[in-house]
Amino acid sequence: MDPNRPPTDFETRVFEATRLIPAGKVTTYRELALFLECNSAQAIGQALKRNPFAPQVPCHRVVKTDLSLGGFHGQTEGPWLAKKRKLLTEEGVAFSENGTVNPEFCHRFKGSK
DNA sequence: AGATTGACTAACC
């Protein structure tokens, strides 16, 4: 592992897209994958996981397609996940009782209409 | 250079 390696082009694209997510909204790995013209949401997750850049890149606003939280800082559950949930809540994102994000908070990259 | 892994998804059984 080279934690100090420079970000790859792909990762850079992922970060930029992630930065576009406004506070109080979330997006899915799938949306990011489509936006980056990549058919693998997994690759998106990989990029985010290896770059726990904090609020600079709001990776906490990225959730799974079924609107469950997904992971955070390399773990799919645990204290970091609780943190992720809390961050979103503070930003105004509401959760359903099953722990998923309310779909109304789902951001889509529609820039061009 | 080849095989494995992973913050995923959808399709199957």
Add this chain to the structure above:
DNA sequence: AGGTTAGCCAATC
């Protein structure tokens, strides 16, 4: 409804 399989793609071993 819940577990398994298969596809996906970049990073890592």
